Amino acid sequence: MQQLKSYQSLLEKEFSKQKYGKQPVSLYEPIRYLMSLGGKRLRPMLTLLSYSLYKSDVKSVVPFAAAVEAFHNFTLMHDDIMDKAPLRRGKQTVHEKWNVNTAILSGDVMLVKVYDMFLNIEPAKLKLVLKAFNQCAAEVCEGQQWDMEFETTDVVSEAQYINMIRLKTAVLLGFSLELGAILADASEDDRKALREFGTNIGIGFQLKDDLLDAYADPEKFGKQVGGDIIANKKTFLLIKAREKAQGKIKRELAEWLAVKKFNKKQKVDAVKSIYNTLGVQTLAEKKVDQFFRKGFDNLERLSIHADARALLKNYAEALIGRQS
Template identity: 75%
Template sequence: MEQQVKSYLALLEKEIARHNYGRQPASLYEPIRYLMGLGGKRLRPMLTLLSYSLYKSDVKSILPYAAAVEVFHNFTLMHDDIMDKAPLRRGHATVHEKWNTNTAILSGDVMLIKAYEMFMGLEPAVLKTVLRAFNQCAAEVCEGQQWDMEFETSPTVTEAAYIQMIRLKTAVLLGFGLELGAILADAPEQDRKALRAFGTSIGIGFQLKDDLLDAYADPKKFGKQVGGDIIANKKTFLLIKAQEQAKGKQKKELQAWLEATRFSKKEKVTAVKAIYDDLSIPTLTEKKINSFFTKGFNQLEKLSVAAAAKDTLRGYTQALIERQS
């Protein structure tokens, strides 16, 4: 499994590096090459290749289409970073910081166009199917981002609303990546649906795990400030459940920290985590995470391929689930 994943990752990096995206003006295209060159897990295109490999072995033939998924993902990151006023991406300056906001907007726009262009090598009938699924996914990602921004000014957010937001903003693109591999392999319709559902469920689980790690990860492994969501009053699953369950003194204390404008970051993180611990929020979150992972893996049982064929996809996903950073 590990060797296959390494091999696919090398193919993806070579494919991504092959694309120039455009030449002039250099200030429009250099930011794209910069962001695409920053690396990352390449999770979404990897899922496309692993999904395709369930049915066919010539994964090299679909590399441009898997790379298109990564270009679209990075387009969303470039624009998200502007909206979040984020200074860093993967440990390097974000595009709007390194260049400027207007350039980041336009470069992101071109990335979206290039993602569509990269699909144009498909046969017309397949292209129509791919674009129909891609268009739905792309619109949903934008819907999710809008909900996320609206949640910033909402006094409270329900668990159901939050799950729906992360489904749209994060999870549906994993689902599309897997469905794309199945479409390109001419897999049965029921397999396409099952793979999309698998990706969507594990995508929700991954985001919930990120929520938990942000508060409870080992700082030495996490690679960024632990408790950043708490400091920023970000409405994560943990905070939403704490607001639902806190009573009396705990509720007043939690609200006081949410309303505080001047505070010690370390003190706030410690105090809010103490409330989470008293309410068993970490255990509750783990239970919710596992429910989505279980739901996702149950979808794999519906696939019309031999059990052994699913081992690499299952193993790759399981390794991501078990990460601690």
């Protein structure tokens, strides 16, 4: 636990000293604002934990872990525009606090800064890092596009949804771990195992987020609870509900999905009631566990002593029980 706190402190110090740029202030201030909102810092933490499996000088790779967090926040800035999200981590989203055009440009320059942050990686590793990063970044965009296309697709299968969240969310966790492994000179087999570990826990993590969107304590969640239901987002919960619903429940669910004008709380409560009747919350919880188990199986393939991976495993296990 103390080690995690130490890594967290190193990351926060790095974030606080990042300048990003000066003028115009309206371009760079949204970046500083978004990065200052905190969050779990999950992705850079995974980079540090991955590196620490092989080497002890973790401080030397903190700037590169910070680049992963900057990329993640770039995606959030643009995702929030596309989702018309009012809140991020309990605060106004960038496009709400400033405007949409500023949020687009700030996100663009934020991505440029990510590449700047990677440039100090030693030349022998830089090409490998950038190749892995570029693949990951492209897949994140593919996942976001699939997510938007699903909004106008009548039927989305469980397999299609899992693939979408793998691309949109999970591959970045996989890259975060692979980055630490590359920087630590890990073997190709270990790099692959860590990437797959991250991808599988990332899918589990997003499925958990789907659950929290519907069932979290509003004061702890930091986002609008029930936002996915209000927007008719085809989450795992909705996909399974549509698969299982019959008769009256099927008609009721269809009516809520079709209605244009409604009371938000009433819709959220009604759809959650359908979910509860059909048992889809339990199905989602089982699916979360399934992907975490797959991830832990990947972790067992590492060519290091079991004690060395305990901290990383414990950190990942904590994701299952999170409530915010």
